Amino acid sequence: MRIMRAEQFKLDRQVEYGTPQQNEVVQTIVEAIRTEGDTALLRYTEQLDRVKLEPSSLRVTEQEINAAYDRVEADFLVAIREAAHNVRKFHEKQMRNSWIDMQPDGTMLGQVLRPLKRVGVYVPGGKAAYPSSVLMNVIPAQVAGVPEIVMVTPPATGGKEGIDPYILVAAAEAGVKEMYRIGGAQAIAALAYGTDTIAPVDKITGPGNIYVALAKRTVFGVVDIDSIAGPSEIAVLADDTADASYVAADLLSQAEHDEMASAVLVTPSQQLAEAVAAEVERQLALLPRAEIARSSIDSYGAVLVVDSLEAGIDVINKMAPEHLEVLTADPMALLPRIENAGAIFLGPYSSEPVGDYFAGPNHILPTNGTARFSSPVNVDDFLKKSSLIYYSKEALFANGGKIMALARHEGLEGHARAIEIRLEKEGGKA
């Protein structure tokens, strides 16, 4: 693992917009689903997923879900249940109420918060089909009070037949009652526009391949979408109190995700820098996914040496990493200065997998430096607000003149007259 001065390092990543060919394929599929509905949906499922279905066989049956429970191990079930419980508890603390502010003149102003009505969760069929991600997408929507949560996932996973039982069990444990065996751009279009079999949704969340991502971009505006996730990232900020073997293991847990993942240590300690670089080599050799992790570490990994922890925080804030671990003598003391990070893991026992799987906070986090302006998936993502304005007669009469003045300065006489007609008719003065 290369060691360098922080100034020499640049993590340069592009937003993925797909090739013109990929975009054209997606446009064609989305348009076909929009106009032909189920017919096109079944056609593309046969063509792209090599599975022939009827409208009546699109939906996953209760028997299949029960059968999936028989196929997963007991320790998985125990762990996923406890994880779901923790995720639910953490997200429940984010819940907010509608509020209303009452004023002495009889005016009431407020915000009405409501859950979205129907949300679609996409679960990919390939190597990135993670039961834990099902929890992280579904539970915040459920806590927000979304009454209809529907999951879609491709009918077959690679060579394997049927849907991964771990996915089905995770979805059922999270409380999903409506699941369809569809995937790709055709699934996104079906969720956005609806078909005879599948009712349209208000928002689509969940990761997918480039076709899924492009389809989500295409239907954005018809429905809401979550952000398009980039490759995963970890930055570790550590001083010489950190255990090099812990730091190395945490960097590798990120690097094993895929070749594009990034794992970076930022430290003022040359000694720790060297120890971690050596530990990464040692541990890397022992990993089943060593090839992926090696490629990731070589391309996007680095140990960055800085002059001080303060200088390290500046580097981190510029990077805005998806995951940040702080392994220093007093990690909490640094918290106020950390401006940009999706999730912040403090201290030696807050290894990233604790958050990936179990603690409760969401593991779907802003990537690609977007932690500068965006947030982990949370309950707010599934709530919408309406402003509430109940103006009293007294308030209108007292303020009508000022409202009319502003409208007339903007050249909007019709706005002014909507106030004026009330004042004139009911004897108010402008």
Added chain:
Amino acid sequence: MRIMRAEQFKLDRQVEYGTPQQNEVVQTIVEAIRTEGDTALLRYTEQLDRVKLEPSSLRVTEQEINAAYDRVEADFLVAIREAAHNVRKFHEKQMRNSWIDMQPDGTMLGQVLRPLKRVGVYVPGGKAAYPSSVLMNVIPAQVAGVPEIVMVTPPATGGKEGIDPYILVAAAEAGVKEMYRIGGAQAIAALAYGTDTIAPVDKITGPGNIYVALAKRTVFGVVDIDSIAGPSEIAVLADDTADASYVAADLLSQAEHDEMASAVLVTPSQQLAEAVAAEVERQLALLPRAEIARSSIDSYGAVLVVDSLEAGIDVINKMAPEHLEVLTADPMALLPRIENAGAIFLGPYSSEPVGDYFAGPNHILPTNGTARFSSPVNVDDFLKKSSLIYYSKEALFANGGKIMALARHEGLEGHARAIEIRLEKEGGKA
């Protein structure tokens, strides 16, 4: 104004993606600003806005702002100050704190909320340059605690020289200290990528023409953007207790915005339907912007007759209007059933301009049916969250086995080992 059954009406609007030519122009401009910075910015400003500037003259000076104060009327200043005060008060009630949940085993979990660091507000130079919109964009960011808010607006407005003084005063009153005379796609690109003169921002908000909208779409991901606004809409739900002249005036206040605006009355009362249609004709003739309002009413306006108020609410919820007025005998009683609307105005004195200019809630609202899943501009739009995870040794030892089980079921051995190495080294059991 046409009167029809609700079933016959369809408000069909498309998301605006621009022509291929417009997209190409925008790509060229954005790329030029990204690579050439100020040089390209000045070149496009001369070419498109017909104003020759130096880097040193891009920024609006304090003298110009002071001069603008001399050019606006006293009644405008009084009204905009009180409006700004009300907007600030309403948005301050939305403010939230970071929180932390402490658990008996020493674990701490929470959400850290922070303002974005730097936000750019675009103010168009043409007919849609509204001082009230400056307040509505700037104040929520300011309440969120954004330390740097920068305004950009074209150097000249149509035939007029210089920036509209009402815009400068509104911005100064809202607290903007940094303003640049740049507009169009070149301004958006300068905010996103930065130039020698203008530091890059984290988010860009505010309306603009199609080039501005396309440029915002292009830089999304590099920075955050607000939603792309569609044409304005009002729906009024009224029964026979409503005053037809008020309803008509409110519909027209929306219709005068532009030819694409939509104004719809939904009512179970045939008598009100006819009275409002007649009143619209009468009042329309007297408006300075009668031509615009007439076009809007003819193309997108309608009086929709329904069987009951309940049926009317169903129509409204499908429509998801930007503005909804409820003028019924007991408007508050209907609130729980209204699911989709950007802003809800209750009762006869809550005319839409009350909210457009003065009451406090934001007037930048979801259009085009997107109130199904999105919200008025609010303080949350300028805050980002980071998850906080401080796991205790006790918690890691108690739960490490379950975390490892989940990681191994997903085939991520490196994740499991990041936990295992700690348990082994410090004597925990998996």
